[in-house]
Structure formats: C-alpha cells, structure tokens
Amino acid sequence: MLYQKLEDKKVNCYLCARKCHINDGGTGFCLVRKNNDGTLFSLNYAKAISAGVDPVEKKPLAHFNPGALVMSIATVGCNFRCQFCDNWMISQEKEIAGNPLPPEEVVKVARDNDCQGISYTYTEPTIFFEYAYDASRLAHEVGFFNTFVTNGYMTAEAVKTIAPYLDAATVDFKGGGDPEFYKTFSAVPSVAPIFEALKEMRRNNIHIEITNLIVPKSGDSLERIKELAIWIRDGIGKDTPFHLLRFHPDYQLSSIPATPIETLEKAYVTAKEAGLNYVYIGNVPGHASEHTYCPNCNEVLIKRYSFAVTRWNLTKDMRCPVCGQNIPIKGTLHSSGHSLPYALF
Numbered sequence: 001m002l003y004q005k006l007e008d009k010k011v012n013c014y015l016c017a018r019k020c021h022i023n024d025g026g027t028g029f030c031l032v033r034k035n036n037d038g039t040l041f042s043l044n045y046a047k048a049i050s051a052g053v054d055p056v057e058k059k060p061l062a063h064f065n066p067g068a069l070v071m072s073i074a075t076v077g078c079n080f081r082c083q084f085c086d087n088w089m090i091s092q093e094k095e096i097a098g099n100p101l102p103p104e105e106v107v108k109v110a111r112d113n114d115c116q117g118i119s120y121t122y123t124e125p126t127i128f129f130e131y132a133y134d135a136s137r138l139a140h141e142v143g144f145f146n147t148f149v150t151n152g153y154m155t156a157e158a159v160k161t162i163a164p165y166l167d168a169a170t171v172d173f174k175g176g177g178d179p180e181f182y183k184t185f186s187a188v189p190s191v192a193p194i195f196e197a198l199k200e201m202r203r204n205n206i207h208i209e210i211t212n213l214i215v216p217k218s219g220d221s222l223e224r225i226k227e228l229a230i231w232i233r234d235g236i237g238k239d240t241p242f243h244l245l246r247f248h249p250d251y252q253l254s255s256i257p258a259t260p261i262e263t264l265e266k267a268y269v270t271a272k273e274a275g276l277n278y279v280y281i282g283n284v285p286g287h288a289s290e291h292t293y294c295p296n297c298n299e300v301l302i303k304r305y306s307f308a309v310t311r312w313n314l315t316k317d318m319r320c321p322v323c324g325q326n327i328p329i330k331g332t333l334h335s336s337g338h339s340l341p342y343a344l345f
C-alpha cells in the first residue's frame with residue numbers, strides 16, 4: 001500500500017515521511033519493505049514479534065475507554081533510530097523474525113483474553129501498516145476499537161487510509177520536539193511531518209493523546225516544552241491530554257540517568273501555564289499527577305496508580321460531580337478486573 005512505481009523498476013514509498021526511493025532488490029530505511037522486481041512488499045506482514053495484554057492506560061491513553069484492556073501487537077522494524085529506544089531489541093532487529101499471527105488470529109486472541117480493543121504498539125505501527133490495517137478492519141467488524149502508539153512520522157495519505165478504522169492515537173514526541181534532538185538522537189531529518197500528521201488525525205476525528213519523553217540535559221528544555229504545549233493548545237486543542245514521560249537509561253544512552261522528578265514537575269507546571277487542561281507525568285507510579293483533575297474546580301476525577309484506575313469520580317455523562325464541568329473522555333469506563341500487563345509471547 002501507499003507507494004508508486006517508477007521507471008527502471010524503482011519505487012517510491014510514501015507510507016512514512018521518509019518517502020524512500022528504493023531500487024529493485026533494495027529495502028527502505030525501515031528494512032521491512034522490499035522492492036522485488038518493481039513491486040513493493042511488506043516483509044513483516046502478520047509476523048508478530050511481540051504480543052501482550054495491556055491496560056489502555058499503559059499506551060498511555062488517559063481519556064479513552066478508561067480501564068479497558070487491549071491486545072498489543074508489534075512486528076520488527078522502525079523508521080527511527082532512537083539511541084534511547086526501550087524496545088530496541090525488536091525495533092532495530094535486522095532479521096524479519098516473528099510468529100505467524102494473521103489478522104483473524106489477532107482478533108481471536110483479543111477476544112479470548114477479554115480485551116475491548118487492539119493496540120498497534122511497542123514498535124512503530126506505520127511500518128507494519130498493511131498488517132495493522134487488515135487487523136483493524138476485522139476488529140471494527142466485531143466491535144473492538146483500535147489504537148496506534150506512534151512516533152507520528154507518517155504521511156497524510158497514511159493517516160487518511162487508516163482513519164476509518166483508527167479510533168485513537170498516542171503520538172510520542174521526544175526532547176520537546178526539538179529538531180536538533182531528533183537529528184542527533186533519532187536520525188530524523190525533520191519534525192515538520194509529525195505536526196502535519198497530527199493535524200490530519202485531528203481532521204479525521206481520531207482521539208489524540210500526546211507524550212513527550214524528557215531526556216535529562218539534551219532533551220529537557222522548558223522553552224521547548226512550552227512551545228510544544230502551545231502548539232498542541234492551538235493546533236489540536238487545549239483539552240488534548242499531554243503526558244510528560246520520565247526517561248530511563250536504555251540501549252545506547254544507558255549512561256544517562258533517569259529524569260529527575262523535579263525536572264518533570266517543572267515541565268508539568270510549564271505545560272499547564274501554556275494553557276493545557278490535562279497534563280500528566282508518566283513512568284512515576286504514585287505521583288499525584290497521574291490523576292485527572294477538573295480544570296475548573298480542581299476536584300480529583302480519576303485516581304490512578306501506574307496503569308490502574310483506582311477511583312472513578314465522574315457523573316454518567318462525564319461531568320465533574322462538584323461543578324458540572326464537561327470532561328472530554330471518549331468511550332466508557334471499563335472494569336476489566338486486570339491492572340497489570342502480561343505478555344502472550
């Protein structure tokens with residue numbers, strides 16, 4: 001899907017913003033799309049390298065079907081080269097490894113594990129687009145929702161194609177969206193396509209939540225966080241949940257310490273002052289900013305501990321019980337009985 005044939009058996013892939021030109025016999029930057037005799041093939045179709053059952057809060061999604069369980073799946077490959085990737089063993093895997101798991105099986109396994117939706121996650125779902133697309137269509141047929149956890153580096157055409165089946169997207173920024181940070185640590189030449197993809201998601205009515213990984217020193221500028229928060233406020237809306245994520249040492253950046261809590265708290269205040277109504281700190285279980293507060297009267301509306309919803313304090317029509325403020329939560333509260341993620345393979 002989403003490529004055009006050129007002369008001399010070359011192809012131009014426009015699935016993600018890299019828009020690779022690939023010669024006959026070659027693969028794209030993601031290493032999972034190959035030009036075979038002038039036709040572009042997805043090498044990782046239905047080859048799941050990882051699958052698990054997660055609370056939707058783990059994605060993170062805080063304002064979308066709270067408490068729901070999702071079947072999470074991933075294949076190998078990625079269109080980024082993040083030096084801090086915490087799933088680098090599968091995202092940067094050069095062999096097309098994985099267990100055969102056709103879209104029909106994805107839906108069946110989700111149903112067998114009492115999930116309400118399917119999440120395409122752990123690695124970048126854009127690069128296993130056809131697999132995610134087919135599973136999403138089947139998932140909708142049986143009443144499941146679909147969510148992407150994505151770096152957002154996809155073309156508008158890709159967003160429009162998946163939009164009829166994509167209910168929610170968690171779009172992950174790093175370093176406050178600083179272009180230099182992306183070039184240095186992720187080998188990404190420009191951040192502009194991410195903002196374009198976000199606008200396209202908004203136009204297509206996909207529920208959006210945004211994360212920002214705060215890497216100490218190189219990616220913790222409060223000025224950048226303020227700029228990103230203002231862009232979200234004006235471009236997507238002030239009710240967009242914004243998650244500030246703690247960095248943990250990993251992969252090639254294992255010598256950098258975890259983000260200090262104080263840095264995260266300063267970023268939290270900065271994003272709130274920029275006008276965002278729902279800001280969260282992630283990867284710090286037990287922190288008070290895991291909860292949802294009423295932006296009007298500050299009442300605690302949803303209490304969480306890590307990925308679990310521990311108290312629900314909203315009216316049936318999703319309003320603050322104290323002041324009546326409408327709280328934008330998509331879907332309904334689910335009490336699936338599980339709070340911990342578990343791996344299937």
Ligand code: SF4
Pocket residue numbers: 013014015016017018019020027028029030031032033079126127
């Ligand atoms: S999906 Fe892969 S082949 Fe296509 S443009 Fe992106 S990196 Fe290149």
